[in-house]
Amino acid sequence: MQNRRSFLTRAAAGLAAAGASVGLERAVGGPQETAPGERYELSNESVRVALDSEGRLVELTNRQTGHSYLAKGGRHAPWRMYYRWSTPLDGALELEIPTDGQKARIRRDGNALELSYETLTGAVPQTGKTRQLQIGLTVRISLEGDRLIWTARIDNREKDKDLEISELWLPWIYGIGDMGMGPGADVLYWPTRGGRRIEAPYNRLMAAAGTPAEPTGFGSNPTWLYSDTGAPDYRLTYPYPSCMQWFTFNNGQEGLYFGSHDKTLMTTVLNVADGAMNRRISAWEPARALADDEKVMSASIVKFPFVRAEETWNSEPVVVRLYRGDWHEAARTYRAWADTWMRKPDPPQWVRRIPGWASITLKGQSGRIRAGYAELPAALKRAQATGVDLLKVDGWNKQGFDDYYPEYSTDEAMGGEAGLKKALAEIKEAGGRSFLYTQGQLIDPASEWYRTNGRRVAARDIWGYEYRETYGGSGSGALMGVFRNKWFGVACPAAPGWVEQLISQAKLVLGFGAQGVFYDQLGGAPPYLCFSTEHQHSKPSLAVGPWKVRNFQRLREVIKAQDPDALFAIELVVDCYAGWVDLIHSEGVGFYADPESFGEMFRYTFPEAIVTNRVQGPEQSDRKTQFGHAFSLGLRFEGVGRGQDPYVIRLIELYKTHADILLEGRFVDNDGFLCDNSRVSSHAFVAENRMAVTLWNPGNVPQRARVEAPGYQLERADWQDPSWSGPDHWLMPGDVAVLIFRRA
Numbered sequence: 001m002q003n004r005r006s007f008l009t010r011a012a013a014g015l016a017a018a019g020a021s022v023g024l025e026r027a028v029g030g031p032q033e034t035a036p037g038e039r040y041e042l043s044n045e046s047v048r049v050a051l052d053s054e055g056r057l058v059e060l061t062n063r064q065t066g067h068s069y070l071a072k073g074g075r076h077a078p079w080r081m082y083y084r085w086s087t088p089l090d091g092a093l094e095l096e097i098p099t100d101g102q103k104a105r106i107r108r109d110g111n112a113l114e115l116s117y118e119t120l121t122g123a124v125p126q127t128g129k130t131r132q133l134q135i136g137l138t139v140r141i142s143l144e145g146d147r148l149i150w151t152a153r154i155d156n157r158e159k160d161k162d163l164e165i166s167e168l169w170l171p172w173i174y175g176i177g178d179m180g181m182g183p184g185a186d187v188l189y190w191p192t193r194g195g196r197r198i199e200a201p202y203n204r205l206m207a208a209a210g211t212p213a214e215p216t217g218f219g220s221n222p223t224w225l226y227s228d229t230g231a232p233d234y235r236l237t238y239p240y241p242s243c244m245q246w247f248t249f250n251n252g253q254e255g256l257y258f259g260s261h262d263k264t265l266m267t268t269v270l271n272v273a274d275g276a277m278n279r280r281i282s283a284w285e286p287a288r289a290l291a292d293d294e295k296v297m298s299a300s301i302v303k304f305p306f307v308r309a310e311e312t313w314n315s316e317p318v319v320v321r322l323y324r325g326d327w328h329e330a331a332r333t334y335r336a337w338a339d340t341w342m343r344k345p346d347p348p349q350w351v352r353r354i355p356g357w358a359s360i361t362l363k364g365q366s367g368r369i370r371a372g373y374a375e376l377p378a379a380l381k382r383a384q385a386t387g388v389d390l391l392k393v394d395g396w397n398k399q400g401f402d403d404y405y406p407e408y409s410t411d412e413a414m415g416g417e418a419g420l421k422k423a424l425a426e427i428k429e430a431g432g433r434s435f436l437y438t439q440g441q442l443i444d445p446a447s448e449w450y451r452t453n454g455r456r457v458a459a460r461d462i463w464g465y466e467y468r469e470t471y472g473g474s475g476s477g478a479l480m481g482v483f484r485n486k487w488f489g490v491a492c493p494a495a496p497g498w499v500e501q502l503i504s505q506a507k508l509v510l511g512f513g514a515q516g517v518f519y520d521q522l523g524g525a526p527p528y529l530c531f532s533t534e535h536q537h538s539k540p541s542l543a544v545g546p547w548k549v550r551n552f553q554r555l556r557e558v559i560k561a562q563d564p565d566a567l568f569a570i571e572l573v574v575d576c577y578a579g580w581v582d583l584i585h586s587e588g589v590g591f592y593a594d595p596e597s598f599g600e601m602f603r604y605t606f607p608e609a610i611v612t613n614r615v616q617g618p619e620q621s622d623r624k625t626q627f628g629h630a631f632s633l634g635l636r637f638e639g640v641g642r643g644q645d646p647y648v649i650r651l652i653e654l655y656k657t658h659a660d661i662l663l664e665g666r667f668v669d670n671d672g673f674l675c676d677n678s679r680v681s682s683h684a685f686v687a688e689n690r691m692a693v694t695l696w697n698p699g700n701v702p703q704r705a706r707v708e709a710p711g712y713q714l715e716r717a718d719w720q721d722p723s724w725s726g727p728d729h730w731l732m733p734g735d736v737a738v739l740i741f742r743r744a
């Protein structure tokens with residue numbers, strides 16, 4: 001144990017020097033050997049960044065605009081760290097290594113600043129006590145143009161096998177105020193699902209500081225609950241529910257980009273918070289007001305390196321860019337990096353041109369059969385009457401939807417294997433296509449498969465117990481409607497044998513004569529830290545991202561070897577998985593209409609991915625809102641064909657009429673044209689020398705909009721009312737229009 005007094009003395013000296021408020025948690029301090037007031041600076045024509053002699057970030061300025069992004073407030077070194085020591089029986093799972101009060105050495109090395117610590121002082125399980133850790137930390141900040149590249153090295157020289165560096169926040173930029181036009185002008189572009197556009201994040205966080213935590217998430221699955229409301233902060237895991245590992249603050253003129261340029265796909269948390277650095281995240285902790293020097297924002301990329309005794313770990317880079325322009329510039333920054341290594345989608349031609357799919361569920365979780373195989377051709381016929389030729393079949397298996405995963409067999413009561421094959425053949429003859437549902441990761445502990453294989457495959461938590469997720473509830477009875485019916489285990493993608501199971505599902509389904517296979521949840525679901533020692537991952541945080549990518553590669557090879565035209569479809573949207581599949585069923589905000597919904601964020605960054613909408617959210621019963629929003633973004637339609645809906649039928653008709661641009665073209669958001677009415681949602685798609693602009697009136701009063709596309713000439717206009725033509729009509733509430741331009 002380090003002498004506690006010396007730690008406190010140094011901390012107190014730092015406090016006096018900084019004139020900060022007193023309190024161990026906010027203690028600041030530093031080495032005595034560096035002259036007080038010394039400043040270490042990196043500067044060029046774009047950026048100036050500076051650390052003080054104690055390693056605290058004291059300046060972050062966009063020199064192109066002259067705006068400083070740090071507000072008046074506390075100053076801290078630009079990192080945070082935690083370690084884990086044994087279990088809570090004789091240790092603790094989350095012990096802080098305080099950011100401040102550590103003995104830092106700072107040096108300038110060309111275009112870089114290096115902040116290093118030979119050893120660190122960390123908390124121990126007894127409150128208020130500390131010890132010295134034989135842990136070295138080096139943080140390197142390189143300036144390249146308008147970018148700061150952050151990397152870290154952690155040397156764990158401890159001998160104690162139970163001591164691991166569990167998490168590193170790098171950078172942890174503390175003290176963010178606004179982007180130069182006041183906090184009310186800023187927007188936080190946040191990659192939840194398809195994207196969220198959070199106006200005035202500073203004001204939101206300050207207002208939320210005095211309110212209890214309000215986690216939102218996914219039904220009754222506590223594991224999906226990631227606070228995403230701003231109360232008390234925004235935090236999001238990648239891969240999923242974050243669809244990309246970047247975010248930006250932007251005021252329309254300039255902004256601050258945070259990009260985790262991490263090809264290892266380590267499970268990561270994106271975090272934007274207020275300045276209360278040591279507040280616990282729990283619903284029952286009383287909320288407290290912020291001290292004056294905490295009235296700032298912090299933003300961070302959090303990694304879980306689990307650096308073990310006698311191990312050295314080098315981080316992947318995080319890029320912080322101080323740029324000019326609107327949020328698209330940040331998106332292009334990330335996309336340029338993704339282009340250096342991420343696979344791009346390569347779907348079959350027929351998939352590129354589908355407007356959406358219809359779906360049917362045959363057998364539910366309760367075992368009740370809603371329809372048999374013989375009824376599938378009629379379901380296709382209903383779909384075709386709306387303009388859709390693709391049918392997704394759920395609950396086709398004897399086990400029913402959400403039962404006994406991953407066991408799949410045909411059901412005699414529904415018509416048997418011969419009946420299923422006959423029905424799928426009839427669909428094909430009628431010019432349709434079918435694809436069949438399978439699960440991508442849930443394992444039902446009630447299944448025989450679980451008893452023979454599943455125990456070894458399931459992802460395990462830090463205690464060695466299996467993670468559990470629950471899905472269920474159906475019908476009008478209380479047995480299934482009130483009580484949870486199923487608690488599933490979740491397959492670890494790195495578990496031996498799991499990818500072979502997924503492959504067998506594709507072979508089974510394609511063998512029945514379907515044109516494709518669907519894997520539910522495979523494109524996302526929480527990136528669990530898996531602590532199983534029987535799996536192939538080298539770290540708990542490398543269990544999901546990199547192993548899912550490997551599994552996608554294998555699956556794609558097998559499916560395409562069987563039939564190059566077969567559809568490989570999944571649920572959930574994440575950039576690094578999207579390139580491996582043909583079609584993605586989305587989930588969450590961005591993909592349904594909502595005041596903060598901003599699917600533009602993913603669509604603009606990765607326009608090649610073919611993604612459906614999701615009928616969800618507070619306005620899910622309003623079909624015009626659901627499908628108008630989807631149409632405006634070029635999202636394919638899920639679950640159409642259940643009823644005759646003239647509105648949706650017209651949208652499908654417009655998709656098919658302009659499939660070469662709206663479906664096969666590139667979504668460019670609002671690049672290249674001007675629309676004079678901001679109450680009309682307008683987006684462009686380009687293909688060769690033509691551009692389509694979609695208009696959608698999401699409000700409840702009629703609107704008119706004029707669109708000008710410099711360098712283009714209007715060629716055609718199509719409206720909700722098929723009898724209208726020409727450029728100038730009212731858009732009634734919920735209505736859409738498509739304007740086709742040709743380059744002059």
Ligand SMILES: [Zn+2]
Binds near residue numbers: 458492494495535536
């Ligand atoms: Zn595992």
